[in-house]
Amino acid sequence: MAEEINRRIVLAARPVGAPRESDFRLEQVPRPEAEIGQMVCRTIWLSLDPYMRGRMSDAPSYAPSVALGAVMVGGTVGQVVESRLSGYAAGDYVLGHGGWQEYWTSDGRGVRKLDPTAAPLSTALGVLGMPGMTAFVGLRVIGQPKPGETLVVAAASGAVGSVVGQIAKQSGCRAVGIAGGPEKCRHVVEALGFDACVDHRAGNFAQALRDACPKGIDIYFENVGGKVFETVFPLLNPFARIPVCGLIAHYNATTPPPGPDTLPRVMRAVLTKRLTFRGFLVFDFKELEPEFLTEVGAWVRDGRVRYREDIVEGLENAPGGLIGLLEGRNFGSRP
Amino acid sequence: MAEEINRRIVLAARPVGAPRESDFRLEQVPRPEAEIGQMVCRTIWLSLDPYMRGRMSDAPSYAPSVALGAVMVGGTVGQVVESRLSGYAAGDYVLGHGGWQEYWTSDGRGVRKLDPTAAPLSTALGVLGMPGMTAFVGLRVIGQPKPGETLVVAAASGAVGSVVGQIAKQSGCRAVGIAGGPEKCRHVVEALGFDACVDHRAGNFAQALRDACPKGIDIYFENVGGKVFETVFPLLNPFARIPVCGLIAHYNATTPPPGPDTLPRVMRAVLTKRLTFRGFLVFDFKELEPEFLTEVGAWVRDGRVRYREDIVEGLENAPGGLIGLLEGRNFGSRP
Numbered sequence: 001m002a003e004e005i006n007r008r009i010v011l012a013a014r015p016v017g018a019p020r021e022s023d024f025r026l027e028q029v030p031r032p033e034a035e036i037g038q039m040v041c042r043t044i045w046l047s048l049d050p051y052m053r054g055r056m057s058d059a060p061s062y063a064p065s066v067a068l069g070a071v072m073v074g075g076t077v078g079q080v081v082e083s084r085l086s087g088y089a090a091g092d093y094v095l096g097h098g099g100w101q102e103y104w105t106s107d108g109r110g111v112r113k114l115d116p117t118a119a120p121l122s123t124a125l126g127v128l129g130m131p132g133m134t135a136f137v138g139l140r141v142i143g144q145p146k147p148g149e150t151l152v153v154a155a156a157s158g159a160v161g162s163v164v165g166q167i168a169k170q171s172g173c174r175a176v177g178i179a180g181g182p183e184k185c186r187h188v189v190e191a192l193g194f195d196a197c198v199d200h201r202a203g204n205f206a207q208a209l210r211d212a213c214p215k216g217i218d219i220y221f222e223n224v225g226g227k228v229f230e231t232v233f234p235l236l237n238p239f240a241r242i243p244v245c246g247l248i249a250h251y252n253a254t255t256p257p258p259g260p261d262t263l264p265r266v267m268r269a270v271l272t273k274r275l276t277f278r279g280f281l282v283f284d285f286k287e288l289e290p291e292f293l294t295e296v297g298a299w300v301r302d303g304r305v306r307y308r309e310d311i312v313e314g315l316e317n318a319p320g321g322l323i324g325l326l327e328g329r330n331f332g333s334r335p
Numbered sequence: 336m337a338e339e340i341n342r343r344i345v346l347a348a349r350p351v352g353a354p355r356e357s358d359f360r361l362e363q364v365p366r367p368e369a370e371i372g373q374m375v376c377r378t379i380w381l382s383l384d385p386y387m388r389g390r391m392s393d394a395p396s397y398a399p400s401v402a403l404g405a406v407m408v409g410g411t412v413g414q415v416v417e418s419r420l421s422g423y424a425a426g427d428y429v430l431g432h433g434g435w436q437e438y439w440t441s442d443g444r445g446v447r448k449l450d451p452t453a454a455p456l457s458t459a460l461g462v463l464g465m466p467g468m469t470a471f472v473g474l475r476v477i478g479q480p481k482p483g484e485t486l487v488v489a490a491a492s493g494a495v496g497s498v499v500g501q502i503a504k505q506s507g508c509r510a511v512g513i514a515g516g517p518e519k520c521r522h523v524v525e526a527l528g529f530d531a532c533v534d535h536r537a538g539n540f541a542q543a544l545r546d547a548c549p550k551g552i553d554i555y556f557e558n559v560g561g562k563v564f565e566t567v568f569p570l571l572n573p574f575a576r577i578p579v580c581g582l583i584a585h586y587n588a589t590t591p592p593p594g595p596d597t598l599p600r601v602m603r604a605v606l607t608k609r610l611t612f613r614g615f616l617v618f619d620f621k622e623l624e625p626e627f628l629t630e631v632g633a634w635v636r637d638g639r640v641r642y643r644e645d646i647v648e649g650l651e652n653a654p655g656g657l658i659g660l661l662e663g664r665n666f667g668s669r670p
Contacts, residue, residue, distance in 0.1 A: 062573075062607045147381055238397075244605050259594015263601055265558055270579050270614040272397045277612040279605040 004031035007315055008101030011066045015056055018326065023056065023070070023231075024319040031103045038105045040087040041078030043098050046315070047125035048074065048322045049159070050223075050248045062281055072100040072318075075130055077114065077121050086106045088113075092128045095124045100318055119300060127300055127307035128293065129157035134282040136292045138221055138243035139167050141285065142278045147172030147217035150237075152209075154178040154228045155328075156197055157308075160245065163296070164221045173219070176212045178228055180328045192306055206231050222277075224248050233266065236273060244279040248326065284324045339366035339588055342650055343436030346401045350391055353661065358391065359407070359654040366438045369464075373440045374420040376413030378433050381650070382460035382659045383409065384494070385558075385583045397616055406651075407435035410465055411451065414457050423448075430459045435653055454635060462635055462642035463628065466494035469617040473556055473578035474502050476620065477613045482507030484553035487544075489513040489563045489571075492521045492643075495580065498631070499556045500529045501640045508554070511547045512564055515663045527641055539567050551575075557612075560584050568601065571608060579614040583661065614663045 012025035034040045051063075055073055057288055058065045074097035080090050085108050087093070096111040098104030114124050126132060139145055155161040156177025165175035165188070177188040177197035188197035196212040198205060200213040209231055216237035222229065225247035231300050236242075269275060299305035312321040340363050347360035369375045386398075390408055393400045401408055411433035415425050420443050423429070430482025431437030431446040449459050461467060474480055486503040490496040500510035500523070512523040512532035523532035531547040533540060544566055551572035557564065560582035571577075604610060634640035647656040 012632055060607075062609070079526060222602075225599065229602075244602065247599070247602055247606055256595035256597070257599060260591040261594055261598070262591070262596050263598045264560065264582070264592060267557075267564075267579065267582055267612075268597055270612055271582055272395075272614070274397070274614045275612075276614075276618065277602075277605055277610075278610045279607070279611075281609060284609065 004103075005029070006101055006103040008071050008099070009315060009318055010069055010071055011056060012068070014058060014068070015053075017052065019056060019319070019323055021319050026316055028141075032105045034082045034084045034105060036084050038107055039080050039083040039088045040105050041076075041094055041096065041098060042081050042105055042306075043076045043102050043104065043315075044093075045077040045122045045125055046074050046098070046100060046318060047076070047129070047131075048247055048312070048318060048325055049131070052322055053248075053326055058303050073097065074099050075125050076104065077124050078104065084121060091222070093121060095129070096201075097207060100315065103313060119297065122309055122311075123300065123307065126159050126309055127305065128297055130282055132163045132296055133237070133285075133289065133292045134160045134245050135163035135167055135221075136287055136296055137285045138245050138280060139164065139171070139219075140288065142243035142276070142280060143168075143219040143221060143241050145171035145173045145219055148174075148213055149172045150176060150213050150220065151219040152176045152178065152213065152217050152232055152235075153221040154200070154224040155248065156192075156194060157184040160223055162188070163219070163305065166192055168219070169193060169195075170299065170304065174215075176217075177222075178209070178227050182284040187308070191308065200228055200231075206309055210235060219243075221245070222247070230262075233269070236269065236275060238273045240275050241275065242277045244277060244283070245281075254329060258280050339438075340364070341366040341436055341438040342526065343406050343434070344650065344653055345404050345406055345435075346391060347403070349393060350388075354388065354391060354654070354658055356654050356658070361651055367440045369417045369440060371419050374415050374418040374423045375438055375440050376411075376429055376431065376433060377416050378411045378413050378437050378439065378470055378650075379428075379458055380457045381409050381414040381433070381435060381653060382411070382464070382466075383647070383653060383660055384466070385581055385658055385661060388583075388661055408432065409434050410460050411439065411537070412459050413439065426454060430464065435650065437650060454632065457644055457646075458635065458642065461494050461644055462498055462640065463632055465617055467498045467631055468620075468624065468627045469495050469580050470498035470502055470556075471631055472617050472620045472623055473580050473615060474499065474506070474554075475623065475626075477578035477611070477615060478503075478554040478556060478576050480506035480508045480554055483509075485509045485511060485548050485550055485572075486554040486556065486557040487511045487548065487552050487567055489535070489559040490583065491527075491529060492519040493558075495558055496556070497523070497527050497642060498640065501527055501634070502631070503554070504528060504530075505634065505639065507524065509548075509550075511544075511552075513544070513559075522643070535563055535566075545570060554578075556580070557582070566579045566595075568604070571604065571610060573608045575608065575610050577610060577612045579612060580616075 013023045015023045055066045080092040087146045093114040094111050145168050151173045153161045153164040156179045168175045175194045177194045179185050180201050185197040185199050198208045217235045220232050220242045222244040223246035348358045350358045389396050390401045415427040428449040429446050480503050486508045488496045488499040491514045503510045510529045512529045514520050515536050520532040520534050523529045533543045555567050555577045557579040558581035611634045
């Protein structure tokens with residue numbers, strides 16, 4: 001058994017600005033074996049997500065950085081190949097945090113079993129996994145959508161944004177997406193059922209967003225920041241809620257942007273429009289997981305919530321997949 | 336009766352930057368008489384508050400501007416001098432919005448009677464009025480103080496700030512004030528019972544605030560903005576709540592401040608620290624008034640919440656009182 005190889009990708013260098021292929025290194029090491037109380041899982045699916053950019057830096061954040069030389073972190077769907085852990089047997093499917101490698105050990109903490117007949121295994125990393133739950137939590141806890149309100153979400157074709165808009169539709173909202181390019185926008189409206197989707201790369205972006213939100217914006221699900229936020233900002237209605245779950249436009253920034261300082265203008269609107277900005281991490285709301293799996297699981301099964309996965313074949317292509325994701329070249333975040 | 340004079344102060348010009356005496360004009364007109372369904376009240380106390388600066392501008396805000404030539408708005412305690420309104424009789428004391436004038440008419444809307452034996456009449460404009468309720472609502476709805484947490488409030492000797500810190504103490508928090516000058520700081524600690532008060536005019540402000548908040552800041556009650564916010568910002572703990580009820584440092588600003596743009600840094604902290612910024616206006620929470628009057632009224636009567644009123648004698652001195660308030664020269668906001 002020990003002659004088996006574990007291929008893994010480690011952080012070779014901390015990126016300055018956008019990550020490059022040379023910031024990653026593919027290594028081959030012996031496949032781990034299970035000690036008592038452990039199991040070994042073989043990775044079937046690895047999730048690539050924007051938050052991974054943050055883990056590559058050593059700036060203080062909500063989670064520790066990946067050490068130089070350590071395996072990149074990431075959610076994984078795996079199959080147990082060897083178990084010395086009670087409750088798990090070879091052949092079981094599990095969701096865990098194996099990271100960017102072919103084999104990983106686990107003592108069962110933070111792992112849950114998956115039923116491969118209930119939903120495709122890959123959905124445990126997407127619409128029924130962390131991205132879908134991020135959408136669910138942000139709306140349930142902060143966004144609080146009400147019938148007749150207008151919700152806007154950027155990266156609307158992505159793993160989180162696509163679920164945000166579809167849940168908002170279930171709550172009776174007008175769902176307006178923002179995405180990059182006509183192909184993504186078409187997908188968001190035609191396949192996902194958003195009421196409208198605006199191309200932030202088009203020259204008329206601001207006007208098109210205004211036109212798509214004739215009654216202003218009540219919920220802006222913030223996952224990008226930057227120019228999109230600036231365009232959304234003047235359209236926010238009194239009492240608008242802004243769940244902040246990501247700022248992908250800023251992740252690669254190396255210096256503060258030049259002036260003028262726009263913070264006072266935003267704070268003034270927070271006051272006069274009684275806005276709520278609230279950051280959240282899905283990990284802080286574990287207690288909502290059963291409700292999420294029940295509600296969104298049912299919507300996925302009956303087709304009310306649809307999803308699309310971007311698949312990159314081969315572990316060696318994961319760095320390119322993440323780089324592309326951060327540049328907006330992917331549809332979703334499932335390699 | 337009609338020969339009686341009503342002295343009133345009208346908005347003569349829209350200020351550019353800080354208001355000046357010449358932006359106001361004292362007028363004398365005949366005293367109004369009550370029509371059927373009205374009463375006439377004589378002003379006993381007029382409240383001067385920072386929000387009045389906003390009403391002098393014609394920039395869009397949560398409330399309409401005062402028109403040029405119109406009487407300046409403001410909360411007032413009055414005594415009924417003539418009533419053709421059922422439920423009110425000459426001699427009754429009332430809280431209303433008479434504005435900057437000696438006599439005002441009312442049809443009873445937005446007015447409530449005051450019991451002069453329950454608490455000093457002036458408190459209806461301060462600790463038991465809009466400023467006190469602003470403190471109560473901001474903490475109850477957004478701040479949600481928990482025992483052992485640290486609360487920071489600026490303008491801590493002011494009408495709102497002084498109540499914020501004292502309510503937080505009742506909730507078991509460490510209350511840290513920020514005020515301008517050693518005299519105010521001494522008052523905040525010695526008379527109001529805050530755990531500490533830091534002088535934002537002193538050279539060691541940032542270090543002194545850090546020292547006063549050894550466990551960071553869980554609630555920052557925002558009523559000033561500007562330099563104070565910048566100093567508070569790095570001390571905010573994960574899950575900190577920032578009720579935003581005023582931005583007095585910005586009210587006189589005429590141009591956006593120069594760069595760099597600090598918004599991305601703040602948004603990044605909103606995300607990574609899961610901060611909540613929420614603007615609120617006390618008028619949106621009328622339903623909490625009975626609870627406020629009961630709870631804070633009891634604390635005022637038994638001395639657990641103390642207050643100090645700055646009194647300016649004479650309507651003709653109201654403009655100077657407001658100008659001084661905006662410059663931080665007053666303790667509170669009761670002229």
